[in-house]
Amino acid sequence: MKIDFEITDQYNENKVLHVLKNQMKLSGRLIKKLKATGGILLNEKPVRTVDTVKKDDILSVIIDFNEQVDIKPEAAEFSIIYEDDCFLAVDKKPGIPVHPTAGHPTGTLAHQVLAHFINQGLSIKVRPINRLDKDTSGIILFAKNSHMQDQIINQMKENRVYKAYLGIVHGVFNPLEGIINLPIARKSDSIMERIIDPAGAPSITRYKTLEHHKELSLVKFVLETGRTHQIRVHCRAMGHPLLGDWLYSDIQTGLIERQALHSHILAFDHPLNGQRIELMAPLPVDMKNALAVQQS
Template identity: 35%
Template sequence: MAENFTFKISDQKGRLDKFLAQEIDELSRTRVQELIDDKNILVNDKVVKASYKLESGDKISVTIPPKKPLSLSAQDMNLDVVYEDQDVIVVNKPQGVVVHPSAGHPDHTLVNGLLYHTQDLAKSPEGFRPGIVHRIDKDTSGLLMIAKNDKARESLEDQLAHKTNKREYLAIVHGNFEAKIGVINAPIGRNPNNRKQMAVNPKGKKAITHFEVLEQFKNYALVKCVLETGRTHQIRVHMRYIGHPIAGDPLYGPKKTLKGNGQFLHAATLGFEHPATHKWLEFSAPVPAIFQEQLDNLRKESMKK
């Protein structure tokens, strides 16, 4: 059933989206915008913008529709399959695609596309992520390895756990570097001040990221990041921690940044031992067009006197 909330503002409370995200635990500011778009949030019986400044006397009504059930239906997503055999698939995930169904993304995920592509996917303990052994964020592009059977899943998960596989990312980050290479060894856990963010936290889990500056531009840099561990938002959190947040990152970066479709972070290289043949396989994927366009622009700007 739908949930309904009403609020009567007794004094000025700031932005509508920020107020509702604070008052209703299950709402993020992004979700507030979605509800506004669907006319499920009204102020004084009218649709207003998420940035609407609340005033004394305003009456807010909120309707949260029941959650759609997670879908494991096959959906044609025209996947970019880089490699496939009877045991594994390597796919190049575009920006904007979630890896597997969740409460906020019940369908049109990579898993839905994989189910359309093949019926041979390893079972998952949770049931809603067949074939998935690791993830990248919705707005991070790049390479993922997919298991087509249980033996392959066990092998790939074991390689991840023992850090014997290879995962290299490219990122455009803010700022100029003094050191060209470095290692960030800082534990990551939930941000106690913002439930939507992860953060460097002494009580968090061990997290290690290696980085190398490949190109330096005016106020930006292209870096290669190599994961030694795989924590949620690890590269995004670590780069912010050292003062070089990823350009375009809506959660951890500054507002004044490069225009794009989210963070300029791309899983460019993936290597692993084949689960059956035990041969080393390694794959690379070019950065998305918008990533390349911004790189070209930064190079041109750097050449100007």
Template identity: 40%
Template sequence: MPQPAESGRKPQWVKHTVTADEAGRTLQQLLTETLGISGRMIQRLTRSRGVQMNRKPGWLAGKVKAGDLVEVRLVVDEEPGLTPVEMPLSIVAEDEDLLVIDKPPFVLVHPTSPGQDRTLAHGVAWHLQQRGIRARVHPVHRIDRDTSGLVLFARTAHAHHRLDLQLRAGELKREYLALVDGVVTQDRGMIDAPIARDPRNPTLRVTRPNGEPALTRYEVVERYPNATLVRLELETGRTHQIRVHMQHAGHPVLGDRQYGRRRVDLVKRQALHAERLAFTHPATGAPVELRAPLAEDLRAAIEVLKNETARG
């Protein structure tokens, strides 16, 4: 698991010796296909002399030979892009490549309109600034404002690129806990329903046959007389996917004022928590698995449901 990073930011040179199978490719092909470096990052690296071939500045169009030593300076100082704002952060894991935060509810991950200056990304910018690190804030994914739980940030553009590839390939696993309306009878199952914008309200989503493919897996954790605690895993990452899919299945998320409006008296936001992240570390290739305990307001809601069970 990543450990807290040291203050400051040092260049991180990655070394790669060209194999016989890789011989004959251009240096640029090697950087993108083998080392997974984005085109934008390559442009920045060449301007800062951050790509070397056999201890000399590399020529991107040049062909590599077996045994050539390619060195890439992956850490490049960047402007934060956001005004740092001091705020408490519940840091679950951190190293030179990534930062994972347990986000409280009612906080945006990043700005969605001008004037928003107290998002989680602003707090991350402040955290990096306090460590003397000049870096752009790179959220790898996001969760809704009112959803609590784990959010993954990359601390370098290269790490962001590598993690984004995992996200797009479905290799970055995300699991959620949700309190939903009614009793879910099947112990586990899958919801396969395409999602599109709601034609009546473009900020919302609906299931439609011509929408984008969306797949959510679920399993029951605990049942109550009129509600169920379920664990859900996203196979795709559509906007509001869990909330839309659970409404589609007839079990809207409790407290959700946009999809279902069930038990808004019990919890003041949708009862949804990002509990688990699992991915491959972008630098070391080691598996990483992290969890965040259920948020306090959702634990309180469960106690109310249990007391209702006892009275029933």
């Protein structure tokens, strides 16, 4: 991937290194790699980071590394929502882990995405930017290089990435729309479970009830923070746990075989051109079926 930057009056007579770090927002680690591979160009010619630039020059970087990966590709079909030279967005099915763990060393979305990259002739690592629980469905965004990953992570820190989920909960929120602002911490005797704790990390979820069917509601959740299990914990705390949530609900159901939570919308500013990218994954079949039973 090639990134070009036209030098403006603001950066006239600046060092190449200054422009790379301050305008193009490249990390020191990436700049070091680019120097080693000859991937820094000024007007299409190799340049040193100590050299100066002038107005109307074109400073370019070529991010094209052969990276070592520590997992094996596993070819499988998955739904691609969006793809360009920088990103891949996938609509993850429920029941598939995003990345390998001790309990799931194979059969993950990362293995499948690696096979997809290899088929494209790419030798790159799999870099998921957002993460979903194994049984949560919906949008997962992958970066095709470390620079794009860093850029979106920085947008997340600045609260510029919009993340909306759809969930089916027991009962009806009162009021139908509002903000849940309750701190979350890890339960002391568990490596997985989270609880509401005054000493926990600040955690804010906006919610809006979209539909109500008998004992269940379809709710849109928008995350302002990104704590582990945030929506699941907040729903339990409000007395309206997610349908099928085996960890945070004691209510048994035969309507669905996992927590009814889906990553529905993800929006961010594309680092190359500033364009707002909005990705959407439709409500999955199992959640539609659960609602349909309540409607009948």
